[in-house]
Amino acid sequence: MLDRLITGARVFDGSRFLEQANVGIAGDQIAYVGAAKPPASTISDGHGRILAPAFIDTHTHADHHCLDPTNDGASALSQGVGTLVVGNCGFSATPEALPHPVLLPPRGARNAPLTTHRRRLAGGLPVDVADLLGHGTLRTAVMGEARAASTAEIERMAAILIEFLEGGGLGLSVGLNYPEAHGYTADELTALGRVLSRFDRPLTCHIRDQGAGIREAMEEVAGVGERAGCRVLISHFRPISDRYDALLDPLLERIEDSDGLAIDLYPYAAGFTTLAWFFEYLFGRLPDGPATFPADEVEERAFDVCIGGLADVHILRHLRPDAAASTIAAIASAEGEPPGRVAQPLYAEDPTCLCIYDRESRPAIIDRIVTHPKCMIGSDGYLFPTGYRDACHPRSFGAFVGFLARFARPGAVPLDAALARLTAQPAAWFRLRDRGRIGEGARANLVLFALEALDERATYAQPTLRALGMHEVIVGGQTVWQGTRTLGERSGRRAVPASNGLDAG
Numbered sequence: 001m002l003d004r005l006i007t008g009a010r011v012f013d014g015s016r017f018l019e020q021a022n023v024g025i026a027g028d029q030i031a032y033v034g035a036a037k038p039p040a041s042t043i044s045d046g047h048g049r050i051l052a053p054a055f056i057d058t059h060t061h062a063d064h065h066c067l068d069p070t071n072d073g074a075s076a077l078s079q080g081v082g083t084l085v086v087g088n089c090g091f092s093a094t095p096e097a098l099p100h101p102v103l104l105p106p107r108g109a110r111n112a113p114l115t116t117h118r119r120r121l122a123g124g125l126p127v128d129v130a131d132l133l134g135h136g137t138l139r140t141a142v143m144g145e146a147r148a149a150s151t152a153e154i155e156r157m158a159a160i161l162i163e164f165l166e167g168g169g170l171g172l173s174v175g176l177n178y179p180e181a182h183g184y185t186a187d188e189l190t191a192l193g194r195v196l197s198r199f200d201r202p203l204t205c206h207i208r209d210q211g212a213g214i215r216e217a218m219e220e221v222a223g224v225g226e227r228a229g230c231r232v233l234i235s236h237f238r239p240i241s242d243r244y245d246a247l248l249d250p251l252l253e254r255i256e257d258s259d260g261l262a263i264d265l266y267p268y269a270a271g272f273t274t275l276a277w278f279f280e281y282l283f284g285r286l287p288d289g290p291a292t293f294p295a296d297e298v299e300e301r302a303f304d305v306c307i308g309g310l311a312d313v314h315i316l317r318h319l320r321p322d323a324a325a326s327t328i329a330a331i332a333s334a335e336g337e338p339p340g341r342v343a344q345p346l347y348a349e350d351p352t353c354l355c356i357y358d359r360e361s362r363p364a365i366i367d368r369i370v371t372h373p374k375c376m377i378g379s380d381g382y383l384f385p386t387g388y389r390d391a392c393h394p395r396s397f398g399a400f401v402g403f404l405a406r407f408a409r410p411g412a413v414p415l416d417a418a419l420a421r422l423t424a425q426p427a428a429w430f431r432l433r434d435r436g437r438i439g440e441g442a443r444a445n446l447v448l449f450a451l452e453a454l455d456e457r458a459t460y461a462q463p464t465l466r467a468l469g470m471h472e473v474i475v476g477g478q479t480v481w482q483g484t485r486t487l488g489e490r491s492g493r494r495a496v497p498a499s500n501g502l503d504a505g
């Protein structure tokens, strides 16, 4: 006997729409797909809406948010997302190190050793979570400081990675232009890549340079993949600043031709990061005083990242209340100082300072990348609860509904291809074989919606407006989202790759 049978929906199974299918759920699994109506405790009518596997967000920083018992997962569930990939850009909630500012750690959030971390993810989560190990966090835990690693330290990192993958971890992420990666070498990455290869797990890469050197930076990680024999996902793949748009075409061709390479991106032009990242990216090091770098040089180099330069770097969080919610240029003008001078003490006064940048950028090139068949959708966002109103980037609240409403609804991407890129494609890439599809034995993670009802809402000015139009979201057989609200179920648990490596080593 089924717990529930959903009839009368347009069923998309991860690759295609099925003719007249009913979908049955028993426990946390899909137990029936077909034209018959087997007995069920509850029968519900889909009223012609689309019934698809719940979406997989391939790139988030929700590592600590998903563990917060007060977080109901509204920002993801309202968009039909049922599985989050966490641990991106080199930062994760394990092993033990201080939680990185990029993870927006809630008050009291702590990193935990691998075994505790596994236990924390075992169940009771607002959504399913698949976790990467962050290379920056791993380095901090092993080395305590950012520099070149010794052979013994690389071996120690590899041993922790093996233990992580044996325990069901998804793969490894790197953030090569974050300060934590300082001093990394090709040998270090290749040694870790070889571990990934043994377990058939991917390396996901925030590459060293997305500007003038984007091709070399992409080839650097592609080369690690080739030498080590592991698949490589290039995270939030785009040239930053319109100066480098012309570099895109050959890169996309390279990606099309390589089975081992994939990309993800969110459908917005602006980026979001720490102010520390700017200095590391633009100068290769952090300022150690208010005038470490000449002010005019800071201003000029900022144009390499933002069309509008420092006038388009909006501080979202800063210990100094007058600095938050302002641009660096506006703060400078209030202080009567050059923006390039003001930026350095802003970093020094709050090294965890976060900004949104390049809002003025051109969307056309972003549209080209997100409509590319190999691009998966990764919000690069967080998991925010009902009622969240603080500063953030709209991608956490709108990436998935925005993608469907802006690209699939007008037909720029065929609907079946768009849905596959949110479901079966990322599931296949990450070897999450129990999800991303509607078939018997798959985990019952489902979303029911009408394409014409989708409304993205979130904007740069109002980034926390929740998306509308997802009628129901089911995680592990339980309805977790209905209409416009979460139901308080915490049926999410860790999503583990098909062969979790226990027999692979």
Ligand SMILES: [Zn+2]
Residues within 6 Å of the ligand: 088, 089, 175, 206, 235, 236
């Ligand atoms: Zn990143």
